[in-house]
Amino acid sequence: MGRNTRKRRTPLATKAIAASAALALGGGGLIWANFYASAHESDNQSWGGNQTKAATAQVATLSCPDVGQKLTNVPAQARTEVAGELANLDRQITDAYQRLATTRDAQARDASFVQNSILQPLQDRRKVILDRIKLEITRVGGTAPASLDTLATCTAQNANQTTAGGQQQGGQQQGGQQQGGQQQGGGQQQGQNGQQGNLGGQAGNGPVAADFVDITKVQANVKAKPRAGRNASTGTFTTRCGVNANKNHNTDNVIVAPGVANGAHHLHDYVGNQKVNAFSSNQTFLQAGTSCQNRSDLSSYYWPVVRVQDGTQDFDQNADGGGKEGNVGRILTPVQAQIKYVGSPRSKVVAMPQFLRIITGDAKTTTNGLANANAHWSCTGFENKVQLTTQYPICPQGSKVVRTFAFQSCWDGQNVDSANHRTHVAFADANGNCQNGFKAIPQLTMRLVYDIKPPTVQNGQVKNAYAVDGFPEQLHKAATDHDDFISVTKNGLANKIANCVNRGQNCS
Structure with missing residues (x-):
């Protein structure tokens, strides 16, 4: 694996990030019910380069x-x-x-x-x-x-070919979860502000004004959950693993790029297992400590960090996966992180196998399209009404930004991973059924809450934007949000979770 050694950037990139900071633009009621049918200048200038010159470029x-x-x-x-x-x-x-x-x-x-x-x-x-x-x-x-x-x-x-704002009308997820209301909201924002003339963002690669929408102006789009059948598993199991207050970060992804440093090209928050990096093995996981209160939960829960682009920088402004690759701004720690396993509306569940790996969402939706998108953005007080996929919400005063994830809840019964990290697991259909011989497993759901000063949009420009970390060419679009999970338990915890859910209990 020696050939995967990361090439270092030239000193020009370091200087560029410092220059781009000066160009900064101005610097629960969780819907568990809705998660059953969810579906990724000159040559020496910076990532963003000269904002004026970038505005004339055709290629985004x-x-x-x-x-x-x-x-x-x-x-x-x-x-x-x-x-x-x-x-x-x-x-x-x-x-x-x-x-x-x-x-x-x-x-x-x-x-x-x-x-x-x-x-x-x-x-x-x-x-x-x-x-x-x-x-x-x-x-x-x-x-x-x-x-x-x-x-x-x-x-x-070009900028109008990406999934910014409401431009992409094919944004319905599996089961049609994200539909008219959200896309209409995107259209409203687009109509008010027009197509952006540059790529925006503190590093010049997003987000732009069209990536944000006032959530109070978006029509309700949350569907009711499937009706529970006679054999439904109605319990829940909550595991408390913290908010990554100890700042356990890296830019690796051991699922997708094992053995490759900086394989994610963006920074992750990690809770649960504390020894996860590109070079970790199953044995490493078993020997590690955990941030979870339940010491038998050694699972790894990790997601891209959220940053506020208000002109500030963070520790990785000159690092691979950070500022060198367009991920700039101040890293935000969630004020709340809820990890909960829920059941199936149609059947009992089987225990998750040891070392099961699941990725939900698609980090490359800007170029892949929205087929595998599974981002959910909302605000406290709105979660049962509005969930956004292709835009970040601007929350009203007193409301906080909420990211939620619902993982695939059907397993093929044999494999803990697959070559493309997708085909061994699947989403249930709109009625909550697993198809084609797949078995229902406890569905992992996560809810992350952030205290973010609302961005403002003025004259087609967004000030004090926030955005999820991502691959630099993905332009920090909201739809690229994703989440990763490796199931690692001991002392029979996997069976305890399944039994709790199957009995209709609420456990922790």
């Missing part, structure tokens, strides 16, 4: 096919090497996006610059990695997808 970001999601049948013997090569693809996109963001002058002078100097070289480099992936799969007797060669080509994406 790069869109590359998500190779990992196409690899549904990688032999187990090849998965570690393939995961490393997928991390190399992510690194290539990050580097290409930095090139895009720091060459606005050249792009303005030469209409073919992006294609010839960024996209074509990126395609050539991707072909090399795709060939390696095919080799790793076939070396152990597997069959690589025939379409793999077609995934080398990336395209330039």
Whole structure:
């Protein structure tokens, strides 16, 4: 795995972040019921470069096919090497996006610059990695997808082609959970402020005004939960693991990029298991401590941090995964983090298997589209009425921002992970049923509450914006929010959770 060593940025990037700070723009009632059917300038200028010059650029970001999601049948013997090569693809996109963001002058002078100097070289480099992936799969007797060669080509994406605001009308999630009200709200915001002329944000890669909406102006869009059947499992199990007050952070992702430092390219909060990084193993998890009050809960719960872009910086402003990759601003610690397991409206649940891994949502929805999006943004006092996927809420005075996650609640009964980290688990259908031989498991739900001064939108610009960390080319869109989980328990806790839920009890 030596070839996955992260390349260091040039000193220019460090200087760029400092420069971009000066350009800053102005510096419960949780709906568990709704979660059953949820469904990812000159060459020496900064990420954002000169805001005025960025406004004239046609290209907002790069869109590359998500190779990992196409690899549904990688032999187990090849998965570690393939995961490393997928991390190399992510690194290539990050580097290409930095090139895009720091060459606005050249792009303005030469209409073919992006294609010839960024996209074509990126395609050539991707072909090399795709060939390696095919080799790793076939070396152990597997069959690589025939379409793999077609995934080398990336395209330039304009601002109005991303999932900003209400522009993407296909934003319904599985089961149609996020529909008309939210999209209408997005349209209202778009109509009031118009399409943004630059990429916004303290680092020049978002968010923009269209990424925010006044939640009081969004129509209600929360559907009622499925009706509970005779065999429903109606209990709950709450585990109290804190809010990451001890600031356990890193930019790794041991699920998607094991053995690769900075594999996430953005910063995570970790609660629960305290020894999670790119190089952790199942044995590491079992030997670690936990932030959970229940000492038998060694599970890892982790999510991208939220930052407020008010002109401030944080400890990682010059670090990979932080300011060097467009994740800037002051990191916010949740004021509340609730982790709860709930049951199925249709059946009893089976215990989660040890080391089950689940990712919910899609960190790359800006370029992938919303098929796997599972972001839920709301405000206290509004959670039973409005849940947003493609926009961040502007909450009224006295109300706090709420992020909620509902993980897949159906398991294939055999695998604790899959090649694309999706196909071994699934969401229940709109009625709460698991399909195709999948078994119901306790559904992990999480609710994170943040005390955030409401952003303001003036003259098409957002001041004091907040945003979730992400891959730099994803432009900090709200829909890219996602959450990760590794189930690690001892002393029979997994069975205790399932039994509590099945008996209709409320346990902790």
